[in-house]
Amino acid sequence: MKAKIHKFEQNGSYMLLDINSGAVHVIDKLAYEIMDYFDGTNDAAVLGQMAGRYPRGEVEEVLSELHALMDEHQLFASDIDVPPTFRQQGLVKSLCLMVAQDCNMRCKYCFGDGGSYGQERAVMSPEVGKGAIDFLLSNCGPFRKHFEVDFFGGEPLMNMQTVQAVTEYARRMEKERKVHFKLTMTTNGLLLDDEKIKWLNDNHISVVLSTDGRRETHDRMRPDAGGQGTYDRVMRNFKKFVDSRKGEAYYMRGTYTRENLDFTEDVLAMQDAGFDVLSMEPVVLKDGPLALREADLPRIYEEYDRLVDAYLQRHREGKGFFFFHFNMDLSNGPCVAKRLSGCGSGHEYFAIAENGDIYPCHQFVGREQYLMGNIYEGVTNRKLSRYFRESHVLNKEKCRGCWVRFFCSGGCHANDDLFHGDIRKPYELGCELQKKRLECALYVQAVLALEKMEQGEKVGEFTTAESIH
């Protein structure tokens, strides 16, 4: 049976999410208990259940309020089916270019085998990079105007020749085709010198900076190819870089493992080091000492609660920071079609390997059964692409009835494949972490919304979600 509501307690507040409308309600303890029984049609039974525990008049008040929400389609809203706005075939909108399948770091948790993705270490030629842009523009349909290209690796700064050639070509295509490319790069920062900083700024490249927070965490997890710690070198470069662009168009991200389940300290360490657009993600590993385990979940949940407290405390002290997983626009979120498309891997989003081969996403590079074609011939494995397109939450058995389905969009296909060899079988630990993060985000956004409402702002006319840098 499909869940229609989800209720939970977070940092002392009672919350109710109406899944099919997206309405978020902050409720009192009585309403929270009533929602154990109420199904929209059984007032008499609810009154019977609550008799002797709460005054009848109070219970009737809650029932009246719940019926008012139902009348507004904000409680038990109708089930959502695949809408006509979800096209049968995806149009390409984003690419990840593996410009360097090589790296100057040896992060302990790397999913790309030190940047090589299980293949020979190699870099992408400018010709392949430009061919990838042509592939995108030939498969994007006639109407779409916004595209994204991410320079990834390995370490993309090891191949500036191709990064620069592709950027120049994309900017030329923007003028010719009247489209817009958002260009991004993810870097470990070791090679981020003055010359490259200037080029990245002059060419409007948004940059993701990878670090793991505290010096000791970072140095343990992110050594260079010679085994030496890298914290001092990369943080010096990152600070110079972020200052040079006045804090715009960057964010800093880290990975937590079983060795730093107190990752709130790492997030706060990033802010204390002078950065305020932050993210911290759980590592995904099948086994080994760094891998997260089911038994760790209570400790991780507790840590997210701590992070929520720290986040709100700094916000109230006037020194708040942006944390990606707590960011949500509850009144103007993505449409249902987007929530079904998810990341779009394999049908709207592709990774291009250094030799021009096409994979569903960067994490699939090197998994040969997922090779989908190449930039010259396009996507030749149409059947596989269609399978990705149709692997949305309404077609995945475990997702169809899950309360988080329209927020996680079914989780990560690459992780599902890693753990179960099937992109329609969710990676369970990832699901549990996603649910907890979402509960935290809904709570944070509700707290911020209530602050605005107390200041006289009207529901639906404000957003608490800050713009993404």
Added chain:
Amino acid sequence: MKHIKTVNKPNLQQSLKTGGCGECQASCQSACKTSCTVGNQTCEK
């Protein structure tokens, strides 16, 4: 309301008819890359 405070004006049902333009930013469901899962996004329309 006394027992319930609704903090948003959701658009999910409405977007069944109006969505699908595809102009929004790509997300990453593992959050290993863009750090942004679908739920964290804003509609660009």
